Amino acid sequence: MSLITSQKIHINKASSSRINDVDFNNLTFGSVFTDHMFECDFIDGNWQNPTIKPYGPISISPAAKVFHYGQAVFEGMKAYKDDHGKVFLFRPKENLKRINKSSVRMAIPEFPKDVFFEAMHKILELDKDWIKSGLGNSLYIRPFVMATQVGVSASPSNAYKFMILLSPAQAYYTGEVRVVIAQQYSRAADGGVGFAKAAGNYGAQFYPTNLAREKGFQQVIWTDSNEHKYLEEAGTMNVFFRINNTLITAPTNDRILDGITRKSVIAIAEKNNITTEVRKITVSELVNAAKDGSLKEIFGAGTAAVISPVSAFSYEETLYELPKQEPSFASEFKKELMEIQHNLTEDPFNWRYKVL
Numbered sequence: 001m002s003l004i005t006s007q008k009i010h011i012n013k014a015s016s017s018r019i020n021d022v023d024f025n026n027l028t029f030g031s032v033f034t035d036h037m038f039e040c041d042f043i044d045g046n047w048q049n050p051t052i053k054p055y056g057p058i059s060i061s062p063a064a065k066v067f068h069y070g071q072a073v074f075e076g077m078k079a080y081k082d083d084h085g086k087v088f089l090f091r092p093k094e095n096l097k098r099i100n101k102s103s104v105r106m107a108i109p110e111f112p113k114d115v116f117f118e119a120m121h122k123i124l125e126l127d128k129d130w131i132k133s134g135l136g137n138s139l140y141i142r143p144f145v146m147a148t149q150v151g152v153s154a155s156p157s158n159a160y161k162f163m164i165l166l167s168p169a170q171a172y173y174t175g176e177v178r179v180v181i182a183q184q185y186s187r188a189a190d191g192g193v194g195f196a197k198a199a200g201n202y203g204a205q206f207y208p209t210n211l212a213r214e215k216g217f218q219q220v221i222w223t224d225s226n227e228h229k230y231l232e233e234a235g236t237m238n239v240f241f242r243i244n245n246t247l248i249t250a251p252t253n254d255r256i257l258d259g260i261t262r263k264s265v266i267a268i269a270e271k272n273n274i275t276t277e278v279r280k281i282t283v284s285e286l287v288n289a290a291k292d293g294s295l296k297e298i299f300g301a302g303t304a305a306v307i308s309p310v311s312a313f314s315y316e317e318t319l320y321e322l323p324k325q326e327p328s329f330a331s332e333f334k335k336e337l338m339e340i341q342h343n344l345t346e347d348p349f350n351w352r353y354k355v356l
């Protein structure tokens, strides 16, 4: 990994803030950005010129490789503010590890840990007023890397841009999430890039997800690409199944993203003595459990929505509705996770990372 430890982050402050133009009670997820952004370029074999500057358009050649070959990766994480104004991240080292793991798979150079954390501290300090306290409010953080070398030859870029954007987010209710179990299209294949947060993984899901939307479903639960027999994960969430009182989720592999929310749910379940099985689960097991009434819950787990309960799934044109659970595993996990994230409870796992 190339280091630029000796370089200080250059800060170019915005001359005025846009914060008063923002209605924090009416935020559409990921659509409003704070006053500043972070940028660092990989040139001549080194990450250099780390800079925080006003958020705004960047200038980039139309021949930059990212536009032609999709050499780009990203992360999603959040900052939270407690009622005393302290600011925390949730397990941020995991995000750094993962963006570097994604980068390695996409032939992108890894980003240095010290610069990542310094950039996080500095930019959050500048834009801290954009983080609202209150359970569910957060600042969504989007680090990403793209290939910037000019030239359309199909080979890895020798130049990259690492950026961090910040977007205020509200607690949002996904409403009723109805899902389709994939039978034809696949998200990822063995030996592919499914485990990486590589940009192209998401673009490739839009078309089959649109087909599901046209039929009244919001998400697809992807199955293995060989046989469409095993349940894997959703678009940007890992999935959990509750059969009777057992919690089941697929093991991660090179097709499934190793979600931080997923890992945290498993740890909380184990602490609460909930029987948890990390194993392959087949579509037929799910259908049988829905038919005999032992399927109690399905929910997605990911940073953006934390936990999204699924109300129904469709398989082979048959709709299976899930029973209403009160209380549910989904609501319990969501509550415990959010209370840890917002510094409202003990942090037995040491997941909180204090920034300010």
Ligand SMILES: *Cc1c(COP(=O)(O)O)cnc(C)c1O
Pocket: 076, 197, 233, 234, 235, 236, 237, 238, 257, 258, 259, 260, 261, 262, 301, 302, 303, 304
């Ligand atoms: C980001 C993501 C997740 C969830 O990961 P978290 O670390 O919990 O946010 C799950 N699946 C996919 C495909 C993702 O991109």
